[in-house]
Amino acid sequence: MSGHGRARRWAVVTALVAVLLSLPAVVGALPADDADVPAAELRDAVLASAGVAFSGYAVSAGGLSLPVSDQLPAVADLLSDRTALRVWWRGPDEHRVDVVGAAGETGVHVDPGGTWTWEFESATARRAAPAALALPAPPDLVPATLGRRLLSEAADAELSRTGARRVAGRDALGLRLVPAAPAASVARVDVWVDAGTGLPLAVEVVADGATVPALDTRFLDLDLTAPPADVVGFTPPPGARVLPGEDPEGLLREAADRELSPVRLPAELAGLARREVAGAPATVGVYGSGVTLLAVAPLPGRLAARLRPSLAAAPGAVSDEVGTRIDAGPLGLVLVEPPRSGAYLLVGTVTADALAEAAAALAGAPS
Amino acid sequence: MIGVELRKTFGRPRTWTTIAVLNALPVLVAVLLRVTDLAPRPGEGPPFLSAVLANGQLYPLAALAIVLPLFLPIAVAVVSGDAVAGEAQAGTLRYLLARPVGRTRLLVAKLVAVLAFVLVTVVVVAAVGWVVGQLLFDAQPVAAGTSVSGTSLTAEELAGRTLLAIGYVAVSMLGVAAFGLFFSTLTDSPLAAALGALAVLVTSSLLLTLDAASPIAPYLPTRYWLAFVDLFRDPVLWRDVVRGLALQGVYVGVLLAAAWANFTTKDVTS
Numbered sequence: 001m002s003g004h005g006r007a008r009r010w011a012v013v014t015a016l017v018a019v020l021l022s023l024p025a026v027v028g029a030l031p032a033d034d035a036d037v038p039a040a041e042l043r044d045a046v047l048a049s050a051g052v053a054f055s056g057y058a059v060s061a062g063g064l065s066l067p068v069s070d071q072l073p074a075v076a077d078l079l080s081d082r083t084a085l086r087v088w089w090r091g092p093d094e095h096r097v098d099v100v101g102a103a104g105e106t107g108v109h110v111d112p113g114g115t116w117t118w119e120f121e122s123a124t125a126r127r128a129a130p131a132a133l134a135l136p137a138p139p140d141l142v143p144a145t146l147g148r149r150l151l152s153e154a155a156d157a158e159l160s161r162t163g164a165r166r167v168a169g170r171d172a173l174g175l176r177l178v179p180a181a182p183a184a185s186v187a188r189v190d191v192w193v194d195a196g197t198g199l200p201l202a203v204e205v206v207a208d209g210a211t212v213p214a215l216d217t218r219f220l221d222l223d224l225t226a227p228p229a230d231v232v233g234f235t236p237p238p239g240a241r242v243l244p245g246e247d248p249e250g251l252l253r254e255a256a257d258r259e260l261s262p263v264r265l266p267a268e269l270a271g272l273a274r275r276e277v278a279g280a281p282a283t284v285g286v287y288g289s290g291v292t293l294l295a296v297a298p299l300p301g302r303l304a305a306r307l308r309p310s311l312a313a314a315p316g317a318v319s320d321e322v323g324t325r326i327d328a329g330p331l332g333l334v335l336v337e338p339p340r341s342g343a344y345l346l347v348g349t350v351t352a353d354a355l356a357e358a359a360a361a362l363a364g365a366p367s
Numbered sequence: 368m369i370g371v372e373l374r375k376t377f378g379r380p381r382t383w384t385t386i387a388v389l390n391a392l393p394v395l396v397a398v399l400l401r402v403t404d405l406a407p408r409p410g411e412g413p414p415f416l417s418a419v420l421a422n423g424q425l426y427p428l429a430a431l432a433i434v435l436p437l438f439l440p441i442a443v444a445v446v447s448g449d450a451v452a453g454e455a456q457a458g459t460l461r462y463l464l465a466r467p468v469g470r471t472r473l474l475v476a477k478l479v480a481v482l483a484f485v486l487v488t489v490v491v492v493a494a495v496g497w498v499v500g501q502l503l504f505d506a507q508p509v510a511a512g513t514s515v516s517g518t519s520l521t522a523e524e525l526a527g528r529t530l531l532a533i534g535y536v537a538v539s540m541l542g543v544a545a546f547g548l549f550f551s552t553l554t555d556s557p558l559a560a561a562l563g564a565l566a567v568l569v570t571s572s573l574l575l576t577l578d579a580a581s582p583i584a585p586y587l588p589t590r591y592w593l594a595f596v597d598l599f600r601d602p603v604l605w606r607d608v609v610r611g612l613a614l615q616g617v618y619v620g621v622l623l624a625a626a627w628a629n630f631t632t633k634d635v636t637s
Contacts, residue, residue, distance in 0.1 A: 005631075005632055006628070006632040009627065009628035009631065009632065010628045010629075012624065012628070013621070013624045013625050013628045016620075016621060016624055017621055020617055020621065057604075057606055086600075086604065098516060098600070100597075100600070100604065102414070102593050102596065103413070103414035103415075103593075103596060104414075104515060104596075105515050105516060105600065107516055107517060118516070118517035120515045120516070120517065121417060123418075123421075123513070125517065220606075221606065231602060234517065235518075236517070237513040237517055237518060237519045238513075238519065239421065239513065240513070240517065
C-alpha cells in the first residue's frame with residue numbers, strides 16, 4: 001500500500017530540494033540592462049562620483065603576497081587576503097570603513113580633521129592627521145575609491161566598453177582599461193560602474209599572463225542613501241587606549257635622510273617619464289602614469305643588507321646579475337646593488353624586462 | 368504528545384548530565400583565566416574571550432563561543448540522533464506507534480523536544496556564564512559596554528543584544544538537530560545517527576577552511592555560526608545573521624521533509 005505514497009513523498013522532497021538549489025542560479029542569471037554610454041563618458045562619470053553618498057558591504061580578494069608580513073602585517077594582510085568591508089560614505093573627507101573579522105573589527109573613520117583608527121581586539125584608537133602620503137589602508141580597497149584611483153589618469157585610447165552585469169543587485173556598465181605603456185605589467189583593469197551614479201561597484205585588476213585577478217573587490221550590498229553623521233563619526237569609548245597614529249611621512253623622511261650621498265635620478269627610466277609626487281622626499285623618484293608606475297628609492301647600505309635575505313627568502317625570488325627580484329602579481333620589486341655605488345630599491349607595476357632595464361640604467365648611471 | 372516527549376527528554380538524568388558537562392568547559396576556562404590572568408592575545412582564541420578580563424558582563428558570550436564550535440553540536444547530535452533510533456533500539460518504537468497517533472505527529476513532537484533541549488542548553492550555558500562572569504571578573508563599573516565597533520552600549524542594549532545572540536546560537540543548532548533527527552529515522556542505532564550528524568558538521572567546518580570550496584561555502588550548515596558576533600557591531604550587521612537564520616530554516620525544512628518521507632512509510636520492526 002505504501003509503495004506509491006512513499007514514492008510520492010520522496011518526489012515532493014526531491015522537488016523541494018531542486019527548487020532551493022536552483023534559486024541562487026536563477027537570481028544570478030538575472031540579466032543586466034546595458035546602456036549606450038561611450039567609455040570616455042563613463043570614465044568622467046566615475047571621476048565625478050566622489051561626492052555620491054552611500055553605504056554598503058564589499059568584499060575584496062587580493063593575491064599580492066608581499067614580503068613585508070613582518071614589517072607591515074596590516075598591509076600584507078590587506079593585499080593578500082579576503083577582506084570584508086563595511087562602508088559608510090558621506091564624502092571624500094567624511095567616511096567610515098570597517099574591516100569585519102570573525103572575532104573583531106578595525107574601523108577607519110575619516111573626518112576633515114584627520115583619521116580615527118579603532119581596533120577592537122586591542123581596544124585601541126589611533127588619531128592621525130591628514131597626510132599626502134599614507135600606507136595602503138582599508139578605505140583604499142573600497143571598489144568606488146579604487147576604481148576612481150585606477151581610472152584617474154586613463155587616456156581615452158586605453159578605454160573600452162565591456163557590456164554590463166549585475167553587481168550588488170544593480171546594473172553595472174563594464175569599462176576596461178588596457179594600459180598603453182609597453183612597460184605595463186597590468187594586462188587590464190575591469191571596472192563595473194553603476195549606471196545611475198557613476199560609482200564603481202566592482203574592480204578587477206588582472207596581471208600580464210594571469211587568468212585570475214590579482215585584486216578583485218566588489219560590493220555585495222549597496223544603499224544609495226546618505227548614512228547619518230553619527231554612524232560615520234567616532235568618539236573613543238571609555239576604557240580605550242588613545243594613541244597618536246603612525247606617521248608614514250616621518251618614516252619616509254627618516255629613511256630618505258639617512259646617511260645617503262646625494263643621488264641624481266634620471267629624468268626617464270624604462271621609457272617612463274619622472275613625475276612629481278606631493279609629499280614624497282626628493283631622493284625618491286616616481287616614474288610613469290596611470291596604472292603603470294615605478295618608484296625608485298636609494299637605500300643606505302645597512303638597510304639593503306637587511307632587505308636582501310628577506311627578499312631572497314620570498315617564494316619565487318630570483319637573484320641574478322641585475323639584483324634580487326620578486327614578482328607579486330603585477331607588482332615587481334628589485335633590489336639593485338651596483339658594485340661602486342649605493343643600493344636602490346625599485347618597486348612598480350612594470351614588467352620584469354622593464355625592471356631589469358631600469359636597474360641596469362641606474363647601475364650604470366653616475367652617482 | 369509533545370508534552371510526553373518533553374517530559375521524557377527532561378526527565379532523563381543523562382539530559383542534565385550532558386548540560387552539566389557542557390558547562391564545565393567554560394567554567395574551567397574562566398577559573399584558569401582568573402588564576403593566571405592570561406587572556407588570549409587579541410585576535411586569538413574564541414570571540415570575546417580576550418575582552419572578559421576587563422568586562423565580566425561579556426562572559427555569557429565568551430562561554431557560548433567556547434562551546435559553539437564542538438561541545439554544543441556534539442550534545443545536540445547525540446540527543447537528536449537518539450530521538451527515533453533510541454526508541455527503535457530500546458524496542459519501544461513499535462509500542463509508541465501502536466498508539467492512535469500519526470507518525471508525522473510523533474516526528475514533530477520529537478523535533479520539538481530536541482528544540483527545547485537546544486534552547487534550555489544554550490540558556491543554561493549563558494546563565495552559568497553570567498554567574499561565573501559576575502563572580503570571577505570585574506563587571507564594568509559604569510554598567511555599560513563597548514561594541515565591537517568602538518561605540519558605547521548601555522547596559523540595556525548590551526543585555527538585549529546578548530539575548531538576541533543566545534537566540535541566534537540556539538537557531539544555529541537547529542540544522543544539527545535536523546540532521547540528527549533525519550539520520551535517526553534511517554537507522555536503528557542512535558550512535559550511528561549521532562555520528563552521521565557529526566560527520567556532516569566536521570565536513571562543513573573543514574570545507575569552510577578551504578579556498579577551493581568557497582563557491583559552496585554560503586550553503587554549508589556551519590557557515591554563519593559565528594555571525595552572532597555581528598550583533599555586537601554598531602550598527603548591527605544583519606547580513607550574515609539573516610542568512611544564517613534562513614539557511615538553518617532551509618536545512619530544517621528539507622531534512623524534516625526527508626525524515627517525514629522516510630519515516631511515515633518505514634517498516635518498523637523493532
